[in-house]
Amino acid sequence: MNLELNGEDLAFQEEVRGFLDEAWPRQIRTSYLAPLSGPDKNRISETQVYFDALIKKQWSVPDWPLEYGGTDWTVTQKYIWDRETASAGCPVMSAFGVRMLAPVLYTWASEALKKRHLPAIREASVQWCQGYSEPGAGSDLASLQTKAVLDGDHYIVNGAKTWTSSAHNADWIFCLVRTDPDAKRPQQGISFLLIDMRSPGVEVHPIYLLGNQHTVNSVSLTDVKVPVENLVGEENKGWTYAKGLLTHERTGIAGVARSRVLLQQLRTLTQTTIQDGGSLSDNRSFVEKVDAVDIELMALEITELRTLATVAKGGAPGPESSILKLKGTEISQRISDLKVEALGYYALPYPDQLLSDNEQKIGPDDALTTLQAMLFGRASTIFGGATEIQKNIVAKAVLGL
């Protein structure tokens, strides 16, 4: 047993650092490590420059197979990549195309669909959103009701999707739809369909989340005509594709690298927050709470590495991998709570979010974004399989209960 990276991995780490120094210069990093407090034109163009560099280097989708423009990195190298980019505060390409749809496409879709969509995802030129959840189908996703009826060379789609992240910025939506209402099990009548958001009959309505944050939407689909070639794989196999994807997606799910950055911010906030003439770091009980979550995070880092090591040897992820999302979200929520606690009274102000850049902040610089992150972070134990559902799965699949 040892925790050291081998020579090859160290060389890779150097290469990544060298690349990031050019593509994502240190001068701009500090401002990105602080959470974003509003629309910022500089950031949009700097992000574009960085994405362009990634694309040119063919590093924009490292998890994809080489033949589709990915890399042949080992799991350790992917881990190094995640860690380096998170600690440099690099922007991340939207997960919906890159991490969620693409693996379904390159595993199950027709050549035509692959050709049409994979390059655009890799180059971030087309934005995707995920249309799974419905008002009546959340944790029980298989009960979804949106219908697609074959009519010549088109499907006619009717239904309502909800909680659709980024639908208001998306060009396309990948949907789970019901194609066989009479299937024996509800899972067996579901298909995986790609829908152009500009199709007549698609309407997007904003849903405002805590603190008036607009990230999710409801999407209504009324007699939407979808060409039959937009069906991924076979009809009524959509559930298998969607689920297969969930078991594939292991790395990064715990958000360990991101939590490390947040924890570092918490440590800084502890030092800069004044209490009784000294700083909050003189407050033992507060520091002990930070230490405790640090230790939890260390354990999770190693849990993730254990998973990676098994996979690197060609094995299937062990039972420990099932706790990555559970623990990862618990830890990031805990860090957020402590950041809010550190703010004291300055956790209260919630000014109009469109404070201009030259307007003075109220309280510490990132007070507002800290609060927003805490509020939004409550969702992390709800989406992507709520904590209760994840534990049900672990109880059944891992413990055999």
Added chain:
Amino acid sequence: MDFSFTDEQDLLQESVTRFIQNDYNFEARQQNTVHAWGYSKENWSTFAKLGWLGVPFSEADGGFGGSSVDVMILMEQFGRGLVVEPFLPSVVLAGGALKIAGNPTQKEKLLAGIIDGSSQGAVAYSEPQSRFNLADVATTAVADGDNFKLSGHKAVVLNAQNADILIVSARTSGQQRDESGISLFIVDPKAAGLTRRDYPTVDSLRASELILENVLVAKSDMLGDLDAGFPLLEQVIDEATLAVAAEAVGAMEVLYKDTVEYCKSREQFGQPIGKFQVLQHRMVDMFMAHEQSKSILYMAAIRMDEGYNALAQKAISALKVQVGKSAQFVGQSAVQLHGGMGMTEELNIGHYFKRLTVLITLFGNTDFHLKRFGRL
């Protein structure tokens, strides 16, 4: 041993409960927050008419009660309704300061307006560096003839934008964190040298940063004795802590009950999600957190009514610890059990969660009061 209310208290509870039920549903509450001043003026005059604004004051002071239990009864119902009208900053804080520290002239001049609702108050006690330490006062008040000159920065002052009466703590002697040497002043919000930056708070209420630059305050507008403001302020804040704890208890009651109702009606996997045992246990924990908070709330209110002393102070800190922990658990659990719906601005649940986040912080968080409990 007796935990029952008097007949008058029963009546008070009935009237405020009825008001919340009939006139303060969630939609109405949300509507009240959109005004620039942050509340409904109509409700404010109703509060005055019903005598609620006089509840914390003795009859001698022109009020209608004066007991902590009375205030608790009101605030618990305000918590259920998620009331945004500035009862806490105006009546409990500013009114409380006048009640505790005012001389007969000051009371005569100012309390009547607070009680009939024609004027409002705010207390500026916190500063950017003070956190929850009421003695950490960098704002200075320097004697200048018949006046004091006040300079400094007061942070997150609740309701300052609506206040006709501003009460400000400032240092008249001693070092920045000395308990002695602090004095309280009644400041005219329109005084020269006073600037305000108003903003909404996360719970849709209002607060302000106040910058004072050589603001002149007449010596006759000092509240209480020179250098002796700290114990007065501490008492005002302890009364306010009881009030916000009662509010939190009311809010927690709504959260656990609404969550139970939601879990009975929301179906997934062909059954109400309330059938899942893990959610049942979580809701039992929410219920227990509420009951335990309510118990300690009663204890603290009784102690405060027995007399303001170390025992009462200790009870208040115990209360804030219990309520702080419970409110965090109940708020987070209610959001979790509502799934995506709990995250929305549309549903009441998230708004209770946000208000509880504020109440957990106000007048000292769990960490602060746990330490104070140990010291007392």
